[in-house]
Amino acid sequence: MHKTNLIRIFLLLLAVLGIWYFILKxxxxxxxxxxxxxxxxxxxxxxxxxxxxxxxxxxxxxxxxxxxxxxxxxxxxxxxxxxxxxxxxxxxxxxxxxxxxxxxxxxxxxxxxxxxxxxxxxxxxxxxxxxxxxxxxxQYKVEITGMVPSPAATCACISLENKIEKKAGDMMQTIGRLAEFMKQNELEMAGKPRIQVNNWDLPANKIFYEFCFPIGTGSIKVPAKGIYFKDFPAKNSIHAIYNGNYMYSHLAWIRILDYAEKNNHEITKTPLEIFQENPELGGDSRFWRADIYLPLK
Incomplete structure (x- = not known):
């Protein structure tokens, strides 16, 4: 009888495991x-x-x-x-x-x-x-330096939108248009190229942003479709230095988000990136630098 009960218990356990494995899991x-x-x-x-x-x-x-x-x-x-x-x-x-x-x-x-x-x-x-x-x-390194004002600038800009990982390709395709606009309007660069993200759609992994050249004084003498002037005021921001290929500079945004959350800082998801190197000149991309700013609320 005892042996029979053990067999019944074993078969019951086997049945329960089978139901869990094939049906409930x-x-x-x-x-x-x-x-x-x-x-x-x-x-x-x-x-x-x-x-x-x-x-x-x-x-x-x-x-x-x-x-x-x-x-x-x-x-x-x-x-x-x-x-x-x-x-x-x-x-x-x-x-x-x-x-x-x-x-x-x-x-x-x-x-x-x-x-x-x-x-x-x-x-x-x-x-x-x-x-x-x-x-x-x-292939990349991120150093968060703390809170600083972002650099103010007046810029010539183009509006773009794309998947976040494709922003570097967008810039390579449009940089010639901005350079030609600057040349035709006799404008001088007053700083390094930048992108200003206006909407970072996290679920869609998409950004709506502006690719811009800072300029000095000047006016539009020869208009170009889709290119316009815009003023960017300084904003109190968390700043990070990114070294690496600009295709992946958005990974620094994530580091700043994490830093802000862990240090109880409220920020807006509108990153500003300023690119210190020209990728067209080549070189080891691990040493390219971008300055990243995420504004505080």
């Missing part, structure tokens, strides 16, 4: 790893990463710097992927990836038998991602 499997950087930095890099096998990526929902929900596919198998980001310390983020395949029962059965090729392929992609995240930390 909210994901097929998870993959976790640690990455260098703040959650916001890792979040931004994952949105822009070029995977080798993971394709047809469609972002369903984003909670900036905390969570990304995606649909994707690996070799014809459709997946639902949830990325979770948790700060471990000032330099490390814990990333957890929850995965559901389109045929959940078959997927979980294959995991039990060790025959899931999709999990293996996805794991390889995530290993490459982790390696890329580690290498990225060597």
């Amino acid at each position: 909210s994901y097929d499997y998870s993959i976790s790893f640690k990455a260098a950087g703040l959650p916001g930095e890792v979040y931004q890099k994952i949105l822009a990463f070029d995977y080798e096998n993971l394709g047809n990526i469609n972002d369903l929902n984003r909670t900036p710097f905390n969570e990304i929900e995606q649909q994707a596919s690996v070799e014809g198998t459709n997946l639902e992927i949830t990325w979770l980001f948790e700060e471990e310390n000032d330099s490390t983020t814990r990333v957890k990836v929850l995965v559901n395949e389109e045929n959940t029962f078959l997927s979980r059965l294959q995991l039990l038998t060790g025959s899931s090729t999709t999990q293996e392929i996805l794991s390889q992609d995530l290993k490459r991602l982790k390696w890329a995240l580690e290498m990225d930390t060597e």
Whole structure:
């Protein structure tokens, strides 16, 4: 009788585990790893990463710097992927990836038998991602210096909008128009080129901004479509020095946001960037400098 009861208890536990594993469990499997950087930095890099096998990526929902929900596919198998980001310390983020395949029962059965090729392929992609995240930390540096007034200026500007990671490409495409406008109107540069972000749409990962050349005195003699003068007053701001390729200078914005939150400073999400080097001259991009300002409220 005692042996019979043990068998019944074992079968009951097995049934409960089976119901949980095949029916109640909210994901097929998870993959976790640690990455260098703040959650916001890792979040931004994952949105822009070029995977080798993971394709047809469609972002369903984003909670900036905390969570990304995606649909994707690996070799014809459709997946639902949830990325979770948790700060471990000032330099490390814990990333957890929850995965559901389109045929959940078959997927979980294959995991039990060790025959899931999709999990293996996805794991390889995530290993490459982790390696890329580690290498990225060597390509740029951010130093927050404290609170200062941002430099006031009168500028010739062009309005732009795009995904945040494409701002450097936008500037390269429009810098010639601004330079020609300056030449035709006999205007002299009175400072370094800058961008002023007027709207940072975090969920869409998009910015609406102005790319500008500071000018001295002068007037528009030869108008150019889409180019205008604008005054930028000084604003009390948190300042950071960014060294690295200007494609990734927005990662300094995230560092400033984190600094402001941890030090109880209220700021507006309207960064000002002033570029001290000309990328067209080449050189080691790790030593390019930009001064970043996020205004206090």
